[in-house]
Amino acid sequence: MDRLGEIHQLLIPLSGYTITINLEVLVMTGIVFLLALTFGFVASRQKKILPGKLQLIGELIVLTFFGLTEEALGRTHARTYAPLICALFIFLLISNWLGILPHLEEPTRDLNTPLSLGILGFVVAHYVGIRNKGFKVYIKSYFEPVFFLMPLNVIGELAKIVSISFRLFGNIMGGAIIILVVSYLTYSILLPPFLNIFFGLFVGTIQAFVFTMLTVVYISVQLK
Amino acid sequence: MAIEGAELVKAAALLGAGLSMGLGAIGPGVGEGMAAAKACEAIGQNPKEAGLLTRTMLVGQAVAESTGIYSLVIALLLLFVV
Amino acid sequence: MTLLGLDNLTLTQTAAYVGGAAAMGLGAIGAATGEGFTASRASEAIARNEEHAGDIIKNMLVGQAISESASIFSLVIAILLLFMDMPDPGIVKAASLLAAGLCMGFGAIGSGVGAGLPAGRSCLAIARQPAVSGRITTNMLIGTAVCQTPAIFAMVVALILLFKPAGGAAAFPTSAALIGAGLSTGLAAIGSGYGGGMAAGASCEGVARQPETTTAVTTTMLVGQAVAQTPSVFGLLVSFVLMFRSFPESTALSASVGLLSAGLCMGLGGIGPGIGNGMTAEGAVRWVARRVDYSGDLMRIMLVGQAVSQSTAIYAMVVSLVLIFVV
Numbered sequence: 001m002d003r004l005g006e007i008h009q010l011l012i013p014l015s016g017y018t019i020t021i022n023l024e025v026l027v028m029t030g031i032v033f034l035l036a037l038t039f040g041f042v043a044s045r046q047k048k049i050l051p052g053k054l055q056l057i058g059e060l061i062v063l064t065f066f067g068l069t070e071e072a073l074g075r076t077h078a079r080t081y082a083p084l085i086c087a088l089f090i091f092l093l094i095s096n097w098l099g100i101l102p103h104l105e106e107p108t109r110d111l112n113t114p115l116s117l118g119i120l121g122f123v124v125a126h127y128v129g130i131r132n133k134g135f136k137v138y139i140k141s142y143f144e145p146v147f148f149l150m151p152l153n154v155i156g157e158l159a160k161i162v163s164i165s166f167r168l169f170g171n172i173m174g175g176a177i178i179i180l181v182v183s184y185l186t187y188s189i190l191l192p193p194f195l196n197i198f199f200g201l202f203v204g205t206i207q208a209f210v211f212t213m214l215t216v217v218y219i220s221v222q223l224k
Numbered sequence: 225m226a227i228e229g230a231e232l233v234k235a236a237a238l239l240g241a242g243l244s245m246g247l248g249a250i251g252p253g254v255g256e257g258m259a260a261a262k263a264c265e266a267i268g269q270n271p272k273e274a275g276l277l278t279r280t281m282l283v284g285q286a287v288a289e290s291t292g293i294y295s296l297v298i299a300l301l302l303l304f305v306v
Numbered sequence: 307m308t309l310l311g312l313d314n315l316t317l318t319q320t321a322a323y324v325g326g327a328a329a330m331g332l333g334a335i336g337a338a339t340g341e342g343f344t345a346s347r348a349s350e351a352i353a354r355n356e357e358h359a360g361d362i363i364k365n366m367l368v369g370q371a372i373s374e375s376a377s378i379f380s381l382v383i384a385i386l387l388l389f390m391d392m393p394d395p396g397i398v399k400a401a402s403l404l405a406a407g408l409c410m411g412f413g414a415i416g417s418g419v420g421a422g423l424p425a426g427r428s429c430l431a432i433a434r435q436p437a438v439s440g441r442i443t444t445n446m447l448i449g450t451a452v453c454q455t456p457a458i459f460a461m462v463v464a465l466i467l468l469f470k471p472a473g474g475a476a477a478f479p480t481s482a483a484l485i486g487a488g489l490s491t492g493l494a495a496i497g498s499g500y501g502g503g504m505a506a507g508a509s510c511e512g513v514a515r516q517p518e519t520t521t522a523v524t525t526t527m528l529v530g531q532a533v534a535q536t537p538s539v540f541g542l543l544v545s546f547v548l549m550f551r552s553f554p555e556s557t558a559l560s561a562s563v564g565l566l567s568a569g570l571c572m573g574l575g576g577i578g579p580g581i582g583n584g585m586t587a588e589g590a591v592r593w594v595a596r597r598v599d600y601s602g603d604l605m606r607i608m609l610v611g612q613a614v615s616q617s618t619a620i621y622a623m624v625v626s627l628v629l630i631f632v633v
Contacts, residue, residue: 231559239563260589
């Protein structure tokens with residue numbers, strides 16, 4: 001039970017403020033980067049017409065997300081943004097699956113990871129909006145349908161960051177809590193491996209897909 | 225326990241914030257779900273237009289969500305301003 | 307400190323009895339409604355197809371047995387509340403026992419009603435397509451079993467509240483936090499339980515309509531139910547924060563009301579999105595059965611639609627966390 005509140009932190013005092021660095025998340029994010037890079041390297045090292053297993057998985061992910069992005073953003077924009085979307089999905093997928101392995105935990109269990117990815121998606125979407133519509137039309141879109149709804153429109157946009165990041169955080173953290181409680185109640189006998197598979201593989205995959213698709217959707221809303 | 229007026233007001237504001245967001249979340253949740261269910265139906269009947277239907281669903285949901293956002297705004301106002 | 311002029315043991319016992327009554331009283335609503343729905347659909351099904359009355363009745367009984375499990379959880383918690391020893395009576399223990407009862411009582415409503423929907427609709431489905439009655443019953447069993455998850459969450463929280471030592475925690479605001487923890491999981495489970503049932507009901511109909519699509523229909527149903535359970539996972543998260551965070555002692559009314567309000571906010575806020583997500587899953591499952599070649603498109607729009615309709619539950623979670631950590 002006590003493992004939940006336990007966080008290894010590095011505190012750096014800096015003229016009155018304290019910078020807190022969560023070491024565990026840093027290490028875990030590093031592991032995810034390493035795994036993703038290794039996967040990408042190995043899968044694309046020997047490209048063949050008849051793909052091997054890893055190349056097949058890589059092609060499946062890339063083609064699926066290129067297709068989905070193209071459907072939502074159109075061909076020209078898809079060429080620009082689909083690599084980002086693919087990378088986001090692969091990172092989230094490996095992150096959410098990491099907790100299955102003993103002694104490792106999902107970097108997405110810390111709110112900072114989903115929040116920074118959510119802000120990334122938000123910034124990209126609004127950059128696309130400004131570039132595509134021009135600054136004037138972009139600003140004008142906040143004053144529609146009536147000018148005094150402007151503050152609510154701004155809050156509505158900002159709430160998207162909150163909803164996308166807290167959805168991922170809540171699901172991964174909630175899964176971790178359930179696994180811990182059940183292991184505690186059943187003395188880790190039978191159920192925890194099943195729960196690990198359910199929350200790690202099943203819910204983790206769904207949430208990675210949902211997060212990625214919502215980022216695509218946010219970009220496509222700004223394009224119109 | 226004697227309760228002062230200011231304390232009572234603060235407690236009422238906190239309770240109001242919780243109720244505002246809690247009750248305000250029910251309607252948009254059901255409504256947006258209904259919109260998405262109908263979008264699934266429409267795609268089932270006319271799969272060629274999946275892209276257009278998805279966009280229509282998202283616009284409809286965004287409008288349905290506005291009351292949820294109003295609740296959020298009122299809850300935050302009650303928490304931090306009142 | 308005493309409340310209402312009662313001594314600690316009387317107060318704790320009163321809370322335990324009220325909690326036990328609430329657990330069983332509220333917990334009976336869902337299962338009874340769900341089983342009634344099942345029986346009514348079974349009668350309808352037998353009227354349409356008398357030759358297979360045996361299969362239909364068997365299916366009805368199996369389905370009702372599973373819908374009942376939510377109220378059996380309530381019974382277990384109620385009996386524990388009535389006959390348990392009270393090691394450290396006091397205001398905190400009293401609040402935690404009352405919260406355990408409320409949590410289980412509310413938590414059983416959604417799963418009970420929800421599990422009744424697939425059970426009833428599978429009876430109609432067997433009347434329509436008796437040749438695949440085995441497949442329909444299996445699909446119904448999977449669907450109703452997954453519907454019970456929110457009730458199981460409520461039972462886990464109720465058990466923790468029952469056996470958590472009160473220790474030396476300050477009476478206020480800890481007792482308010484515990485009641486909030488019970489309400490958060492209990493109320494949020496209503497929507498998810500009912501929503502999961504809607505998805506499972508549509509899948510039983512779908513299997514009867516196009517038996518060759520069973521795999522695609524069951525998969526869509528499971529994914530839809532898993533996402534529809536997200537609001538109750540959020541409720542569980544807020545409950546855990548409320549139960550295991552230690553709050554500094556404060557007799558101020560606002561401190562206690564704030565924590566109670568946090569639980570209430572997440573609990574109520576989880577109801578709507580849970581039902582809405584279930585509706586979406588129902589629509590997607592129904593159309594996967596009819597147009598199985600487009601199941602990928604349907605699954606994708608279901609996930610996006612559900613994710614967007616969850617946002618209000620997420621706002622409720624954020625307001626709850628602000629009430630706990632910031633205010």
